[in-house]
Amino acid sequence: MFNTPAIRAIRSHYPDAHITLVSSEKNKLLVENYDQIDSVVYWDNKIRNLLPIALQAKKYKPELAIILHSHLPYDVLFAVMAGCQYILRNTFHIIPEWFQKWIVAEHQPPNCHVIQSKLNIIRYLGIDSADTRMEIPCEIEQLDKGNYHIVGFQMGASTQERRWPIKYFVELAQKLIDRDSSLQIKLIGSSRELELPEAFFVLLPEQYHNNIENLVGKTSLPSLLSQIKIMDVLVTGDTGPLHLAITLQRPTVSLFATADPKWTGPYQDLHLHTIINKKPSPNEGISASMDLITVDEVFDAVNKTLKD
Structure with a gap:
């Protein structure tokens, strides 16, 4: 999602170019029909x-590789083996000296949002785009929302220290349902996070279970987008679903401690998003940092969003 503003700007600048996207198989349903690319x-x-x-x-005879997100050294090797004459790379890392001959312009991103850093790198091509909005690369189904509030919980994260404790999500669910008995909560996440809803339901009293829909591991990316689109607010850490919700212009309450929202937090429609950012003291350590965000803080933020 972070790459879409740069890809859109490249397409606008080179309307007749053949643009090939290198993506992962897990994103296939998201990108296979993206209208900004050709293959x-x-x-x-x-x-x-x-x-x-x-x-x-290589069969597309690429001349230029624009590397927006990848890992050294395989990405540069890939571009060279595919026949690219020029390589533009967005990197935080020092490029090994023996790679320098292939890289036309190595850009060291400034301390700015990751979306902006990607737009900065394509300035080497004479592309100066101020359009930072992300876009959805695929068609999604419009679901019936119903006449009740829907709150999404994304309990997982890329690393353990970026997860808000499950017991806090449980307490938040109880407080929200006690406030509004018709409110529905949707649990979302990948198939690698199946243990999280299991732990959630173990801790949640049975009287609240009918208000919860467990979608963890049960949605493709397009169907996940459809679910997020009908949410009144998504509660999440620094995750992929956060950025999907931002792209869909759905309100979020995002929880940060070890990550920096200035780098990976909301970058558009800021009025829709509440960021709770707690930095641990040196004595508290990273492992317990998300614990610093209280249930009451998140409850108040969700409540305010539902009232607005």
Whole structure:
């Protein structure tokens, strides 16, 4: 999602170019019909699959590789093996000296939002875009919302220290349902997070279970987008679903402690989003940092969003 403003700007600048997107298989349903690109090759970023996928891309005779998100050194090797004459790379890392001959312009992003850093790199191509809005690359189904409030819970995160405690989500659910007995809560997440709703339901008294719909591991990316689109607010840490909700212009309450919202938080429609950011003291340590965000803080933020 962070890449879409840059991709859109590149397409606008090069309307007649053939643009091939290199993406992961897990994002196939999201990007396969993206109208800003002409073709897609799917790569798992593993060295064992580099040659066959690079040869697949080579048939499109690429001249320029714009590397917006990837891992050294495989990304540069991929671009060279695909036949690119020029490589533009967005990186925080030092490029090994033996790679420098392939990279036309290595850009060290400033301390800014990741979306802006991607737009900054394409300035080397003479593209100066101020349009930072993310866009959904696929068609999504419009679901019937119903006549009740819907609150989404994304309990998982990329790392354990970025997760708000499950017991806090349970307490939040109880407080929200006690306030509004018709309110529905949708649990979302990937198939790698199936243990989270199990733990959630163990802790949640049975009288609240009918207000909860467990969608964890049960949605494709397009169907997840459809579910987020009917939410009145999504409660989440620094996760992919946060950025999907932002793109869909759905309100969010996002929880940050170890991550920095100035870098990966909401960057558009700021009036729709509440950021709760707690930095741990040196004595508290990273592992307990998300615990600093209280249930009452999140409840008040969700309440305010539902009233607005």
